[in-house]
Amino acid sequence: MTKQQGPWGKLAPMKLSSRARLLSALEGKPVDRPPVWLMRQAGRYLPGYQSIRQKHSFWELCHAPQLCTQAAMEPMQRFALDAAIVFSDILVIPQALGMHVNFDGNHGPKMTKPLKEAAELASWNVEKLLEALAFVPAAVRHLREALGEERGLLGFAGAPWTLLAYMLEGHADKNFAVARSMLHAQPEFAHKAMDMLADILMAYLEAQCEAGADAVQLFDSWGGLLNAEDYSRFALPPIQKVAKALTHKNRRLILFVRDGQHLLPLLADSGCQGISLDWRIPFEQAAAQLPNHCLQGNVDPALLLASPEVVRTETRKLLAAMKARGHFHRCIVNLGHGIFPQTQPECVRALCEEVALAA
Numbered sequence: 001m002t003k004q005q006g007p008w009g010k011l012a013p014m015k016l017s018s019r020a021r022l023l024s025a026l027e028g029k030p031v032d033r034p035p036v037w038l039m040r041q042a043g044r045y046l047p048g049y050q051s052i053r054q055k056h057s058f059w060e061l062c063h064a065p066q067l068c069t070q071a072a073m074e075p076m077q078r079f080a081l082d083a084a085i086v087f088s089d090i091l092v093i094p095q096a097l098g099m100h101v102n103f104d105g106n107h108g109p110k111m112t113k114p115l116k117e118a119a120e121l122a123s124w125n126v127e128k129l130l131e132a133l134a135f136v137p138a139a140v141r142h143l144r145e146a147l148g149e150e151r152g153l154l155g156f157a158g159a160p161w162t163l164l165a166y167m168l169e170g171h172a173d174k175n176f177a178v179a180r181s182m183l184h185a186q187p188e189f190a191h192k193a194m195d196m197l198a199d200i201l202m203a204y205l206e207a208q209c210e211a212g213a214d215a216v217q218l219f220d221s222w223g224g225l226l227n228a229e230d231y232s233r234f235a236l237p238p239i240q241k242v243a244k245a246l247t248h249k250n251r252r253l254i255l256f257v258r259d260g261q262h263l264l265p266l267l268a269d270s271g272c273q274g275i276s277l278d279w280r281i282p283f284e285q286a287a288a289q290l291p292n293h294c295l296q297g298n299v300d301p302a303l304l305l306a307s308p309e310v311v312r313t314e315t316r317k318l319l320a321a322m323k324a325r326g327h328f329h330r331c332i333v334n335l336g337h338g339i340f341p342q343t344q345p346e347c348v349r350a351l352c353e354e355v356a357l358a359a
């Protein structure tokens, strides 16, 4: 129990600290209201982020813990968010594996030499890789210091399939035809690569938890491209492996699968306590299908391009659906995918305030 503080001002009295609210939601304990944080909350729609990027390249930023903290704290100082997310990217893993990942230009990431054959996996060394990735747990530790003990902190990584999809395709693509065909042309190669990625993720996410993350989110941004059969054959087993190892250590995991409506029954067996819902899934439907999971989501990020009034109305509707689960039991308010760069900060403020008023 804590005193009111931070950007909540005169909003509802805080019965729980933000951190306790996040942990309680994930553990199925009572909450005064759902916690709120937003995917990609620290990015390009904020002026402070833009000014950091005028002076530093994206990779310079990712590798400098104090700059990561500055970026991650900007939304925390502006809005009544319950949790920060470490500033990083899912593509730090391919980069640490020796791939050149380039963010120049406006067409998303590009890799100069995509992964081609199983023989290349022989050079993947989990221990060396963790050393190369030590800047990420360092950023988590630095952020925890700045954040204090009362607000939540999330770490993250890409899910094995999404990471492999980028590594095989070499860039973002709406179909990922090369990556998907590889699952069928060379299934052993695909299984082996994702199993190795699971070993990497277990150690990498554990390092983020040790450094101060309260929970970690796996982003399976391209999971929805797979049908249920391929998802359960290829993408799910390595996620289960990661989830099993982390829950064994009492860590908490949230799994986000974009466009994964058809995969919801499978996600129930992922081993992750939290399931983050794409904006196209009706919340009530997911609540019926996943009664024992903490459900996170799922405001359409495009709503934040409308007006603060529209955002408030839609947030109230989502809160009503969440309340219908039994006084906000196992719910986290978030978006159904990452925030758009053209988002107006006033709309983010409206969303957070509306959630704070629900207590």
Ligand code: CP3
Binding pocket: 038, 039, 040, 041, 042, 043, 044, 053, 058, 085, 086, 087, 088, 089, 090, 091, 103, 108, 109, 156, 172, 219, 221, 258, 338
């Ligand atoms: O607050 C936060 O959430 C910031 C941390 C964060 C970033 N990327 C920073 C970033 C997180 C959680 C990510 C996850 C991420 N990265 C995903 C999963 C979520 C999703 O959107 O599906 C994916 C697929 C990536 C890969 C990636 N990184 C892409 C496709 C791009 C370019 C397009 C884009 O979305 O901006 C990036 C670059 C990137 N990662 C930027 C930021 C702030 C923009 C870099 C810049 O131009 O300054």
